Amino acid sequence: MPAMSPTMTEGNISAWKVKEGESFSTGDVILEIETDKASMDVEAQDDGVVAKIFAEDGSKAVKVGTRIAVLADPGDDISNLEIPPDDSQPVQSEADNVKGGEDSKYESSGVEKEIKGTPQNKRPAEDKPTTSPSGPGQNPKYPLYPSVITLVHENHISDEEVAKIPATGPNGRLLKGDVLAYLGTIDSDYTAKLAKRIGDLEHLDLSGIKILQPAAQPTAATATTIPPAPEPLKTSSVSLTISLAEVLKVQQRIQDTLGVTVPLSTFLARAVDLANDDLPRPKGQKSSADDLFNAVLGLDTVPTTSRGAYLPQIDALPARSSTKSPPRPSAKKPDIIDILSGKAVPERSARRPSSSGNKLSTADGALNVFSLAVPVGEEKRARTFLERVKTVLQVEPGKLIF
Incomplete structure (x- = not known):
């Protein structure tokens, strides 16, 4: 039984982690010992084999120094080994724990290492x-x-x-x-x-530390000039008139056929997303790291197009003013006596003017201005985007839904 502390005189064997006949390596836990203070694992100091266990699992109050097992060297045939007689010397007090010399045949784990009668298994001192x-x-x-x-x-x-x-x-x-x-x-x-x-390291040496002097406040003579602010980026506006008449027709057709109302914003969002694909690369734009890497490896050429991130502003055209005929002067109402005597003819009710002259056509009401504010030099790229939006919305808007 090993002494796991200077004050330990006895302990309990909780469990053997290695059984008889099993091998173990350096650092493996051989057994678990329990004292009145804690439970501890006993690790192997060398490689070996468990030849015989004398104190089984659950053994109580085993004195320190008592033989609890015999270990053999790796590769030994334990069936032919002679187990030496027990000559262990259990400790009687805490003072016995600090003594050495005669206990040299026991490892730090307290397990006897020598096997009498088998010189090939003995370790030379x-x-x-x-x-x-x-x-x-x-x-x-x-x-x-x-x-x-x-x-x-x-x-x-x-x-x-x-x-x-x-x-x-x-x-x-x-x-x-x-x-x-x-x-x-x-x-x-x-x-x-x-x-x-x-x-020496217990005390911190502060002799080499210097106190930093506060920085002097800059005066008007020594004040550094503030660098000018960067010039704002110059932008240009590109706009295009686009009719949404075909979109409204497709929207009405879906409503009449399927009974589903597709918002106008859905048509616009899908048209913008489609038009942003494969736009001409703007002048001066550098290729990305992926493009250059692929070009070096010969996997792909540097593309001349890239995906845009345009989001146009949409404004409706102002409604055209309708032409109205000037009001007719009110005629004098004839007297009832003149009407009965036949001298006056009752005025007939005027016909209501047609409302078609004051109503804007559907096509006129669907005209909108799509505009973009882009940096100078990207006008061609922005116009290509707006042309694509116009083609999709005016020629084939149905493809945005079906």
């Missing part, structure tokens, strides 16, 4: 440091950090040597860097240099 530690060692008042315990067990450092390794941690505690320096993995002064650098 690493060479111990040749130099003897000197200087103030670990403060016995504090337990070792878990990382230090793991490093001590992996390198088979005895308790006597651990007590003599110079400790540079807070309150005289032994750091992982102290052990690495003792093993010769890093420079002996690396820990001191790192501590000094961290101490």
